[in-house]
Amino acid sequence: MTTTILLVGHGSRNQTGNDEIKAFKQQWQQQHPDWRIELCYIELADVLLPEGLQHAAQGADRVIVIPLILSAAGHVKAEIPEHIAEVRERFPQVEFVYAPHIGANSEILKVLKNSLKSVMQKLAMPDPKNTGVIILGRGSSDRVANGELAKLARWLYEDTEHELIDIAFTGITHPRLETAIQRQVNLGMTQIAILPYYLFTGLLIERITLQVTRLQTQYPQIAIASGSYFGFDKAVFKLLDQRVFETDDPVAPKMLECDGCQYRELAIQHVHHDH
CATH class of the missing domain: 3.40.50.1400 (Rossmann fold)
Structure with missing residues:
Protein backbone atom coordinates (compact mmCIF):
# COMPACT_ATOMS: atom_id res chain seq x y z
CA MET A 1 0.00 0.00 0.00
CA ALA A 104 -3.24 20.33 24.22
CA ASN A 105 -1.64 17.23 25.70
CA SER A 106 1.19 15.99 27.87
CA GLU A 107 3.81 16.46 25.14
CA ILE A 108 2.82 20.10 24.59
CA LEU A 109 2.88 20.56 28.37
CA LYS A 110 6.53 19.44 28.27
CA VAL A 111 7.22 22.11 25.64
CA LEU A 112 5.62 24.77 27.84
CA LYS A 113 7.58 23.63 30.88
CA ASN A 114 10.84 23.80 28.92
CA SER A 115 9.89 27.25 27.66
CA LEU A 116 9.13 28.38 31.21
CA LYS A 117 12.47 27.02 32.41
CA SER A 118 14.23 29.02 29.68
CA VAL A 119 12.41 32.22 30.62
CA MET A 120 13.19 31.72 34.30
CA GLN A 121 16.86 31.49 33.35
CA LYS A 122 16.52 34.82 31.51
CA LEU A 123 15.09 36.27 34.71
CA ALA A 124 18.04 34.89 36.76
CA MET A 125 15.95 32.14 38.38
CA PRO A 126 13.71 34.20 40.69
CA ASP A 127 11.29 32.79 43.26
CA PRO A 128 8.47 31.11 41.27
CA LYS A 129 5.96 32.10 43.93
CA ASN A 130 6.56 35.76 43.04
CA THR A 131 6.84 35.09 39.31
CA GLY A 132 3.62 35.14 37.36
CA VAL A 133 3.16 33.14 34.15
CA ILE A 134 1.02 34.04 31.15
CA ILE A 135 0.31 31.52 28.38
CA LEU A 136 -0.36 33.67 25.32
CA GLY A 137 -2.39 32.15 22.49
CA ARG A 138 -3.80 33.26 19.17
CA GLY A 139 -7.44 33.49 20.26
CA SER A 140 -10.50 32.00 18.57
CA SER A 141 -14.26 32.36 18.35
CA ASP A 142 -14.38 28.69 19.36
CA ARG A 143 -14.62 28.42 23.15
CA VAL A 144 -13.28 24.86 23.19
CA ALA A 145 -10.12 25.98 21.38
CA ASN A 146 -9.67 28.81 23.88
CA GLY A 147 -10.32 26.39 26.71
CA GLU A 148 -7.30 24.30 25.71
CA LEU A 149 -5.08 27.11 27.02
CA ALA A 150 -6.95 27.10 30.32
CA LYS A 151 -6.41 23.34 30.58
CA LEU A 152 -2.68 23.71 30.00
CA ALA A 153 -2.51 26.55 32.50
CA ARG A 154 -4.00 24.25 35.15
CA TRP A 155 -1.60 21.44 34.30
CA LEU A 156 1.34 23.83 34.46
CA TYR A 157 0.12 25.08 37.84
CA GLU A 158 0.03 21.53 39.20
CA ASP A 159 3.50 20.69 37.88
CA THR A 160 5.32 23.84 39.04
CA GLU A 161 5.65 26.10 42.07
CA HIS A 162 4.17 29.15 40.32
CA GLU A 163 1.12 30.37 42.19
CA LEU A 164 -0.28 32.61 39.47
CA ILE A 165 -0.68 31.28 35.92
CA ASP A 166 -2.99 33.15 33.55
CA ILE A 167 -3.97 32.87 29.92
CA ALA A 168 -4.22 35.71 27.39
CA PHE A 169 -4.85 36.08 23.67
CA THR A 170 -3.47 38.25 20.88
CA GLY A 171 -6.86 38.74 19.25
CA ILE A 172 -10.53 37.77 18.75
CA THR A 173 -11.19 37.05 22.43
CA HIS A 174 -10.11 38.27 25.88
CA PRO A 175 -8.18 38.86 28.07
CA ARG A 176 -5.40 40.45 26.07
CA LEU A 177 -1.78 40.48 27.16
CA GLU A 178 -1.88 44.02 28.57
CA THR A 179 -4.82 43.15 30.84
CA ALA A 180 -3.15 39.97 32.11
CA ILE A 181 0.07 41.86 32.87
CA GLN A 182 -1.85 44.55 34.77
CA ARG A 183 -3.66 41.90 36.82
CA GLN A 184 -0.43 40.14 37.77
CA VAL A 185 1.28 43.40 38.73
CA ASN A 186 -1.72 44.33 40.91
CA LEU A 187 -1.50 40.92 42.59
CA GLY A 188 2.11 41.54 43.60
CA MET A 189 4.13 39.61 41.04
CA THR A 190 7.66 41.02 40.75
CA GLN A 191 8.54 39.00 37.63
CA ILE A 192 6.34 37.83 34.75
CA ALA A 193 7.10 35.04 32.27
CA ILE A 194 5.21 35.13 28.97
CA LEU A 195 4.90 31.82 27.10
CA PRO A 196 3.73 32.19 23.47
CA TYR A 197 1.45 29.32 22.45
CA TYR A 198 2.44 29.28 18.78
CA LEU A 199 4.14 26.79 16.49
CA PHE A 200 6.00 29.12 14.10
CA THR A 201 6.85 32.74 13.55
CA GLY A 202 4.55 35.19 11.78
CA LEU A 203 3.00 38.62 12.07
CA LEU A 204 1.51 37.80 15.47
CA ILE A 205 4.89 36.75 16.86
CA GLU A 206 6.30 40.07 15.64
CA ARG A 207 3.39 41.84 17.34
CA ILE A 208 4.06 40.00 20.60
CA THR A 209 7.70 41.13 20.51
CA LEU A 210 6.62 44.76 20.14
CA GLN A 211 4.04 44.41 22.92
CA VAL A 212 6.56 42.90 25.34
CA THR A 213 9.04 45.69 24.63
CA ARG A 214 6.37 48.30 25.31
CA LEU A 215 5.21 46.56 28.49
CA GLN A 216 8.78 46.38 29.79
CA THR A 217 8.93 50.16 29.42
CA GLN A 218 5.50 50.62 30.96
CA TYR A 219 6.39 48.52 34.04
CA PRO A 220 10.11 49.24 34.66
CA GLN A 221 9.87 47.89 38.21
CA ILE A 222 8.74 44.45 36.93
CA ALA A 223 11.08 41.99 35.22
CA ILE A 224 9.18 40.78 32.13
CA ALA A 225 10.58 38.14 29.77
CA SER A 226 9.09 36.15 26.92
CA GLY A 227 9.76 32.66 25.66
CA SER A 228 9.89 31.50 22.07
CA TYR A 229 7.30 29.77 19.91
CA PHE A 230 7.49 25.96 19.79
CA GLY A 231 9.05 25.66 16.35
CA PHE A 232 11.16 22.56 15.95
CA ASP A 233 10.80 21.12 19.43
CA LYS A 234 11.27 17.35 19.41
CA ALA A 235 7.93 16.91 21.19
CA VAL A 236 6.09 18.25 18.13
CA PHE A 237 7.82 15.73 15.87
CA LYS A 238 6.97 13.02 18.40
CA LEU A 239 3.29 13.97 18.32
CA LEU A 240 3.21 13.82 14.52
CA ASP A 241 4.82 10.38 14.63
CA GLN A 242 2.06 9.30 17.01
CA ARG A 243 -0.61 10.62 14.65
CA VAL A 244 0.79 8.45 11.85
CA PHE A 245 1.27 5.32 13.96
CA GLU A 246 -2.23 5.56 15.45
CA THR A 247 -3.79 5.30 11.99
CA ASP A 248 -2.31 1.79 11.75
CA ASP A 249 -3.07 0.77 15.33
CA PRO A 250 -6.76 0.10 16.09
CA VAL A 251 -6.08 -0.32 19.82
CA ALA A 252 -3.94 2.79 20.29
CA PRO A 253 -5.50 5.32 22.71
CA LYS A 254 -6.84 8.28 20.73
CA MET A 255 -6.96 11.94 21.70
CA LEU A 256 -9.51 12.03 24.51
CA GLU A 257 -10.79 14.62 26.94
CA CYS A 258 -8.70 12.84 29.57
CA ASP A 259 -5.52 13.19 27.55
CA GLY A 260 -2.64 13.94 29.89
CA CYS A 261 -4.11 12.21 32.93
CA GLN A 262 -2.17 9.51 34.75
CA TYR A 263 -4.66 6.81 33.76
CA ARG A 264 -4.27 7.48 30.04
CA GLU A 265 -0.49 7.55 30.40
CA LEU A 266 -0.67 4.07 31.98
CA ALA A 267 -2.90 2.88 29.14
CA ILE A 268 -0.41 4.08 26.54
CA GLN A 269 2.45 2.34 28.36
CA HIS A 270 0.40 -0.87 28.47
CA VAL A 271 -0.28 -0.77 24.72
CA HIS A 272 3.39 -0.11 23.92
CA HIS A 273 4.41 -2.98 26.24
CA ASP A 274 2.00 -5.37 24.50
CA HIS A 275 3.49 -4.45 21.16
Missing part, protein backbone atom coordinates in the same frame (compact mmCIF):
# COMPACT_ATOMS: atom_id res chain seq x y z
CA THR A 2 1.30 3.43 -0.98
CA THR A 3 0.64 6.07 1.67
CA THR A 4 1.03 9.83 1.44
CA ILE A 5 1.22 11.90 4.62
CA LEU A 6 -0.16 15.39 3.99
CA LEU A 7 0.91 17.97 6.54
CA VAL A 8 -1.48 20.94 6.62
CA GLY A 9 -0.02 24.21 7.91
CA HIS A 10 -2.04 27.32 8.56
CA GLY A 11 -0.09 29.71 6.35
CA SER A 12 1.07 33.24 7.13
CA ARG A 13 1.38 36.63 5.48
CA ASN A 14 4.91 36.52 6.83
CA GLN A 15 6.91 34.48 4.32
CA THR A 16 9.43 33.59 7.02
CA GLY A 17 6.67 31.71 8.83
CA ASN A 18 5.79 29.71 5.71
CA ASP A 19 9.48 29.00 5.15
CA GLU A 20 9.79 27.68 8.71
CA ILE A 21 6.94 25.24 8.09
CA LYS A 22 8.71 24.04 4.94
CA ALA A 23 11.92 23.57 6.92
CA PHE A 24 9.96 21.71 9.60
CA LYS A 25 8.50 19.37 6.97
CA GLN A 26 11.98 18.75 5.57
CA GLN A 27 13.35 17.88 9.00
CA TRP A 28 10.47 15.48 9.62
CA GLN A 29 11.09 13.91 6.22
CA GLN A 30 14.76 13.41 7.11
CA GLN A 31 13.67 11.54 10.24
CA HIS A 32 11.56 9.21 8.06
CA PRO A 33 13.24 8.92 4.65
CA ASP A 34 10.96 6.03 3.64
CA TRP A 35 7.77 8.08 4.18
CA ARG A 36 6.15 10.17 1.48
CA ILE A 37 5.43 13.48 3.23
CA GLU A 38 3.89 16.45 1.45
CA LEU A 39 2.92 19.91 2.64
CA CYS A 40 0.12 22.35 1.93
CA TYR A 41 -1.47 25.32 3.66
CA ILE A 42 -4.96 26.45 4.56
CA GLU A 43 -4.40 30.02 3.40
CA LEU A 44 -1.84 32.76 2.66
CA ALA A 45 0.71 30.48 0.95
CA ASP A 46 1.57 28.96 -2.40
CA VAL A 47 0.15 25.40 -2.18
CA LEU A 48 -3.35 25.51 -0.67
CA LEU A 49 -5.39 22.63 0.74
CA PRO A 50 -7.44 21.62 -2.37
CA GLU A 51 -4.31 21.39 -4.51
CA GLY A 52 -2.39 19.64 -1.75
CA LEU A 53 -5.08 16.97 -1.32
CA GLN A 54 -5.29 16.27 -5.04
CA HIS A 55 -1.53 16.01 -5.41
CA ALA A 56 -1.26 13.74 -2.36
CA ALA A 57 -3.92 11.42 -3.78
CA GLN A 58 -2.11 10.88 -7.07
CA GLY A 59 -0.37 7.52 -7.04
CA ALA A 60 -1.48 6.79 -3.46
CA ASP A 61 -3.75 4.15 -1.96
CA ARG A 62 -4.10 6.10 1.28
CA VAL A 63 -3.65 9.73 2.35
CA ILE A 64 -3.16 10.63 6.02
CA VAL A 65 -4.10 14.27 6.55
CA ILE A 66 -2.49 15.82 9.65
CA PRO A 67 -3.26 19.43 10.67
CA LEU A 68 -0.07 21.12 11.87
CA ILE A 69 -2.24 23.26 14.12
CA LEU A 70 -2.30 23.59 17.90
CA SER A 71 -5.99 24.24 18.61
CA ALA A 72 -9.08 22.84 16.90
CA ALA A 73 -11.33 25.65 15.69
CA GLY A 74 -13.06 26.32 12.37
CA HIS A 75 -10.18 25.23 10.14
CA VAL A 76 -9.76 21.88 11.86
CA LYS A 77 -13.42 21.15 12.61
CA ALA A 78 -15.05 22.33 9.38
CA GLU A 79 -12.82 23.58 6.58
CA ILE A 80 -10.36 20.68 6.31
CA PRO A 81 -13.10 17.98 6.58
CA GLU A 82 -15.10 19.74 3.84
CA HIS A 83 -12.14 19.67 1.47
CA ILE A 84 -11.46 16.03 2.31
CA ALA A 85 -15.08 15.16 1.52
CA GLU A 86 -14.77 16.86 -1.86
CA VAL A 87 -11.53 15.11 -2.82
CA ARG A 88 -12.97 11.72 -1.78
CA GLU A 89 -15.51 12.10 -4.57
CA ARG A 90 -12.76 12.76 -7.11
CA PHE A 91 -10.56 9.90 -5.87
CA PRO A 92 -12.98 7.17 -4.67
CA GLN A 93 -10.23 4.54 -4.86
CA VAL A 94 -8.10 6.39 -2.30
CA GLU A 95 -8.62 6.09 1.47
CA PHE A 96 -8.39 9.46 3.22
CA VAL A 97 -7.61 9.34 6.95
CA TYR A 98 -8.06 12.54 8.95
CA ALA A 99 -5.69 12.49 11.92
CA PRO A 100 -6.06 14.69 15.04
CA HIS A 101 -4.44 18.12 15.22
CA ILE A 102 -1.53 18.79 17.60
CA GLY A 103 -3.80 19.60 20.54
Whole structure:
Protein backbone atom coordinates (compact mmCIF):
# COMPACT_ATOMS: atom_id res chain seq x y z
CA MET A 1 0.00 0.00 0.00
CA THR A 2 1.30 3.43 -0.98
CA THR A 3 0.64 6.07 1.67
CA THR A 4 1.03 9.83 1.44
CA ILE A 5 1.22 11.90 4.62
CA LEU A 6 -0.16 15.39 3.99
CA LEU A 7 0.91 17.97 6.54
CA VAL A 8 -1.48 20.94 6.62
CA GLY A 9 -0.02 24.21 7.91
CA HIS A 10 -2.04 27.32 8.56
CA GLY A 11 -0.09 29.71 6.35
CA SER A 12 1.07 33.24 7.13
CA ARG A 13 1.38 36.63 5.48
CA ASN A 14 4.91 36.52 6.83
CA GLN A 15 6.91 34.48 4.32
CA THR A 16 9.43 33.59 7.02
CA GLY A 17 6.67 31.71 8.83
CA ASN A 18 5.79 29.71 5.71
CA ASP A 19 9.48 29.00 5.15
CA GLU A 20 9.79 27.68 8.71
CA ILE A 21 6.94 25.24 8.09
CA LYS A 22 8.71 24.04 4.94
CA ALA A 23 11.92 23.57 6.92
CA PHE A 24 9.96 21.71 9.60
CA LYS A 25 8.50 19.37 6.97
CA GLN A 26 11.98 18.75 5.57
CA GLN A 27 13.35 17.88 9.00
CA TRP A 28 10.47 15.48 9.62
CA GLN A 29 11.09 13.91 6.22
CA GLN A 30 14.76 13.41 7.11
CA GLN A 31 13.67 11.54 10.24
CA HIS A 32 11.56 9.21 8.06
CA PRO A 33 13.24 8.92 4.65
CA ASP A 34 10.96 6.03 3.64
CA TRP A 35 7.77 8.08 4.18
CA ARG A 36 6.15 10.17 1.48
CA ILE A 37 5.43 13.48 3.23
CA GLU A 38 3.89 16.45 1.45
CA LEU A 39 2.92 19.91 2.64
CA CYS A 40 0.12 22.35 1.93
CA TYR A 41 -1.47 25.32 3.66
CA ILE A 42 -4.96 26.45 4.56
CA GLU A 43 -4.40 30.02 3.40
CA LEU A 44 -1.84 32.76 2.66
CA ALA A 45 0.71 30.48 0.95
CA ASP A 46 1.57 28.96 -2.40
CA VAL A 47 0.15 25.40 -2.18
CA LEU A 48 -3.35 25.51 -0.67
CA LEU A 49 -5.39 22.63 0.74
CA PRO A 50 -7.44 21.62 -2.37
CA GLU A 51 -4.31 21.39 -4.51
CA GLY A 52 -2.39 19.64 -1.75
CA LEU A 53 -5.08 16.97 -1.32
CA GLN A 54 -5.29 16.27 -5.04
CA HIS A 55 -1.53 16.01 -5.41
CA ALA A 56 -1.26 13.74 -2.36
CA ALA A 57 -3.92 11.42 -3.78
CA GLN A 58 -2.11 10.88 -7.07
CA GLY A 59 -0.37 7.52 -7.04
CA ALA A 60 -1.48 6.79 -3.46
CA ASP A 61 -3.75 4.15 -1.96
CA ARG A 62 -4.10 6.10 1.28
CA VAL A 63 -3.65 9.73 2.35
CA ILE A 64 -3.16 10.63 6.02
CA VAL A 65 -4.10 14.27 6.55
CA ILE A 66 -2.49 15.82 9.65
CA PRO A 67 -3.26 19.43 10.67
CA LEU A 68 -0.07 21.12 11.87
CA ILE A 69 -2.24 23.26 14.12
CA LEU A 70 -2.30 23.59 17.90
CA SER A 71 -5.99 24.24 18.61
CA ALA A 72 -9.08 22.84 16.90
CA ALA A 73 -11.33 25.65 15.69
CA GLY A 74 -13.06 26.32 12.37
CA HIS A 75 -10.18 25.23 10.14
CA VAL A 76 -9.76 21.88 11.86
CA LYS A 77 -13.42 21.15 12.61
CA ALA A 78 -15.05 22.33 9.38
CA GLU A 79 -12.82 23.58 6.58
CA ILE A 80 -10.36 20.68 6.31
CA PRO A 81 -13.10 17.98 6.58
CA GLU A 82 -15.10 19.74 3.84
CA HIS A 83 -12.14 19.67 1.47
CA ILE A 84 -11.46 16.03 2.31
CA ALA A 85 -15.08 15.16 1.52
CA GLU A 86 -14.77 16.86 -1.86
CA VAL A 87 -11.53 15.11 -2.82
CA ARG A 88 -12.97 11.72 -1.78
CA GLU A 89 -15.51 12.10 -4.57
CA ARG A 90 -12.76 12.76 -7.11
CA PHE A 91 -10.56 9.90 -5.87
CA PRO A 92 -12.98 7.17 -4.67
CA GLN A 93 -10.23 4.54 -4.86
CA VAL A 94 -8.10 6.39 -2.30
CA GLU A 95 -8.62 6.09 1.47
CA PHE A 96 -8.39 9.46 3.22
CA VAL A 97 -7.61 9.34 6.95
CA TYR A 98 -8.06 12.54 8.95
CA ALA A 99 -5.69 12.49 11.92
CA PRO A 100 -6.06 14.69 15.04
CA HIS A 101 -4.44 18.12 15.22
CA ILE A 102 -1.53 18.79 17.60
CA GLY A 103 -3.80 19.60 20.54
CA ALA A 104 -3.24 20.33 24.22
CA ASN A 105 -1.64 17.23 25.70
CA SER A 106 1.19 15.99 27.87
CA GLU A 107 3.81 16.46 25.14
CA ILE A 108 2.82 20.10 24.59
CA LEU A 109 2.88 20.56 28.37
CA LYS A 110 6.53 19.44 28.27
CA VAL A 111 7.22 22.11 25.64
CA LEU A 112 5.62 24.77 27.84
CA LYS A 113 7.58 23.63 30.88
CA ASN A 114 10.84 23.80 28.92
CA SER A 115 9.89 27.25 27.66
CA LEU A 116 9.13 28.38 31.21
CA LYS A 117 12.47 27.02 32.41
CA SER A 118 14.23 29.02 29.68
CA VAL A 119 12.41 32.22 30.62
CA MET A 120 13.19 31.72 34.30
CA GLN A 121 16.86 31.49 33.35
CA LYS A 122 16.52 34.82 31.51
CA LEU A 123 15.09 36.27 34.71
CA ALA A 124 18.04 34.89 36.76
CA MET A 125 15.95 32.14 38.38
CA PRO A 126 13.71 34.20 40.69
CA ASP A 127 11.29 32.79 43.26
CA PRO A 128 8.47 31.11 41.27
CA LYS A 129 5.96 32.10 43.93
CA ASN A 130 6.56 35.76 43.04
CA THR A 131 6.84 35.09 39.31
CA GLY A 132 3.62 35.14 37.36
CA VAL A 133 3.16 33.14 34.15
CA ILE A 134 1.02 34.04 31.15
CA ILE A 135 0.31 31.52 28.38
CA LEU A 136 -0.36 33.67 25.32
CA GLY A 137 -2.39 32.15 22.49
CA ARG A 138 -3.80 33.26 19.17
CA GLY A 139 -7.44 33.49 20.26
CA SER A 140 -10.50 32.00 18.57
CA SER A 141 -14.26 32.36 18.35
CA ASP A 142 -14.38 28.69 19.36
CA ARG A 143 -14.62 28.42 23.15
CA VAL A 144 -13.28 24.86 23.19
CA ALA A 145 -10.12 25.98 21.38
CA ASN A 146 -9.67 28.81 23.88
CA GLY A 147 -10.32 26.39 26.71
CA GLU A 148 -7.30 24.30 25.71
CA LEU A 149 -5.08 27.11 27.02
CA ALA A 150 -6.95 27.10 30.32
CA LYS A 151 -6.41 23.34 30.58
CA LEU A 152 -2.68 23.71 30.00
CA ALA A 153 -2.51 26.55 32.50
CA ARG A 154 -4.00 24.25 35.15
CA TRP A 155 -1.60 21.44 34.30
CA LEU A 156 1.34 23.83 34.46
CA TYR A 157 0.12 25.08 37.84
CA GLU A 158 0.03 21.53 39.20
CA ASP A 159 3.50 20.69 37.88
CA THR A 160 5.32 23.84 39.04
CA GLU A 161 5.65 26.10 42.07
CA HIS A 162 4.17 29.15 40.32
CA GLU A 163 1.12 30.37 42.19
CA LEU A 164 -0.28 32.61 39.47
CA ILE A 165 -0.68 31.28 35.92
CA ASP A 166 -2.99 33.15 33.55
CA ILE A 167 -3.97 32.87 29.92
CA ALA A 168 -4.22 35.71 27.39
CA PHE A 169 -4.85 36.08 23.67
CA THR A 170 -3.47 38.25 20.88
CA GLY A 171 -6.86 38.74 19.25
CA ILE A 172 -10.53 37.77 18.75
CA THR A 173 -11.19 37.05 22.43
CA HIS A 174 -10.11 38.27 25.88
CA PRO A 175 -8.18 38.86 28.07
CA ARG A 176 -5.40 40.45 26.07
CA LEU A 177 -1.78 40.48 27.16
CA GLU A 178 -1.88 44.02 28.57
CA THR A 179 -4.82 43.15 30.84
CA ALA A 180 -3.15 39.97 32.11
CA ILE A 181 0.07 41.86 32.87
CA GLN A 182 -1.85 44.55 34.77
CA ARG A 183 -3.66 41.90 36.82
CA GLN A 184 -0.43 40.14 37.77
CA VAL A 185 1.28 43.40 38.73
CA ASN A 186 -1.72 44.33 40.91
CA LEU A 187 -1.50 40.92 42.59
CA GLY A 188 2.11 41.54 43.60
CA MET A 189 4.13 39.61 41.04
CA THR A 190 7.66 41.02 40.75
CA GLN A 191 8.54 39.00 37.63
CA ILE A 192 6.34 37.83 34.75
CA ALA A 193 7.10 35.04 32.27
CA ILE A 194 5.21 35.13 28.97
CA LEU A 195 4.90 31.82 27.10
CA PRO A 196 3.73 32.19 23.47
CA TYR A 197 1.45 29.32 22.45
CA TYR A 198 2.44 29.28 18.78
CA LEU A 199 4.14 26.79 16.49
CA PHE A 200 6.00 29.12 14.10
CA THR A 201 6.85 32.74 13.55
CA GLY A 202 4.55 35.19 11.78
CA LEU A 203 3.00 38.62 12.07
CA LEU A 204 1.51 37.80 15.47
CA ILE A 205 4.89 36.75 16.86
CA GLU A 206 6.30 40.07 15.64
CA ARG A 207 3.39 41.84 17.34
CA ILE A 208 4.06 40.00 20.60
CA THR A 209 7.70 41.13 20.51
CA LEU A 210 6.62 44.76 20.14
CA GLN A 211 4.04 44.41 22.92
CA VAL A 212 6.56 42.90 25.34
CA THR A 213 9.04 45.69 24.63
CA ARG A 214 6.37 48.30 25.31
CA LEU A 215 5.21 46.56 28.49
CA GLN A 216 8.78 46.38 29.79
CA THR A 217 8.93 50.16 29.42
CA GLN A 218 5.50 50.62 30.96
CA TYR A 219 6.39 48.52 34.04
CA PRO A 220 10.11 49.24 34.66
CA GLN A 221 9.87 47.89 38.21
CA ILE A 222 8.74 44.45 36.93
CA ALA A 223 11.08 41.99 35.22
CA ILE A 224 9.18 40.78 32.13
CA ALA A 225 10.58 38.14 29.77
CA SER A 226 9.09 36.15 26.92
CA GLY A 227 9.76 32.66 25.66
CA SER A 228 9.89 31.50 22.07
CA TYR A 229 7.30 29.77 19.91
CA PHE A 230 7.49 25.96 19.79
CA GLY A 231 9.05 25.66 16.35
CA PHE A 232 11.16 22.56 15.95
CA ASP A 233 10.80 21.12 19.43
CA LYS A 234 11.27 17.35 19.41
CA ALA A 235 7.93 16.91 21.19
CA VAL A 236 6.09 18.25 18.13
CA PHE A 237 7.82 15.73 15.87
CA LYS A 238 6.97 13.02 18.40
CA LEU A 239 3.29 13.97 18.32
CA LEU A 240 3.21 13.82 14.52
CA ASP A 241 4.82 10.38 14.63
CA GLN A 242 2.06 9.30 17.01
CA ARG A 243 -0.61 10.62 14.65
CA VAL A 244 0.79 8.45 11.85
CA PHE A 245 1.27 5.32 13.96
CA GLU A 246 -2.23 5.56 15.45
CA THR A 247 -3.79 5.30 11.99
CA ASP A 248 -2.31 1.79 11.75
CA ASP A 249 -3.07 0.77 15.33
CA PRO A 250 -6.76 0.10 16.09
CA VAL A 251 -6.08 -0.32 19.82
CA ALA A 252 -3.94 2.79 20.29
CA PRO A 253 -5.50 5.32 22.71
CA LYS A 254 -6.84 8.28 20.73
CA MET A 255 -6.96 11.94 21.70
CA LEU A 256 -9.51 12.03 24.51
CA GLU A 257 -10.79 14.62 26.94
CA CYS A 258 -8.70 12.84 29.57
CA ASP A 259 -5.52 13.19 27.55
CA GLY A 260 -2.64 13.94 29.89
CA CYS A 261 -4.11 12.21 32.93
CA GLN A 262 -2.17 9.51 34.75
CA TYR A 263 -4.66 6.81 33.76
CA ARG A 264 -4.27 7.48 30.04
CA GLU A 265 -0.49 7.55 30.40
CA LEU A 266 -0.67 4.07 31.98
CA ALA A 267 -2.90 2.88 29.14
CA ILE A 268 -0.41 4.08 26.54
CA GLN A 269 2.45 2.34 28.36
CA HIS A 270 0.40 -0.87 28.47
CA VAL A 271 -0.28 -0.77 24.72
CA HIS A 272 3.39 -0.11 23.92
CA HIS A 273 4.41 -2.98 26.24
CA ASP A 274 2.00 -5.37 24.50
CA HIS A 275 3.49 -4.45 21.16
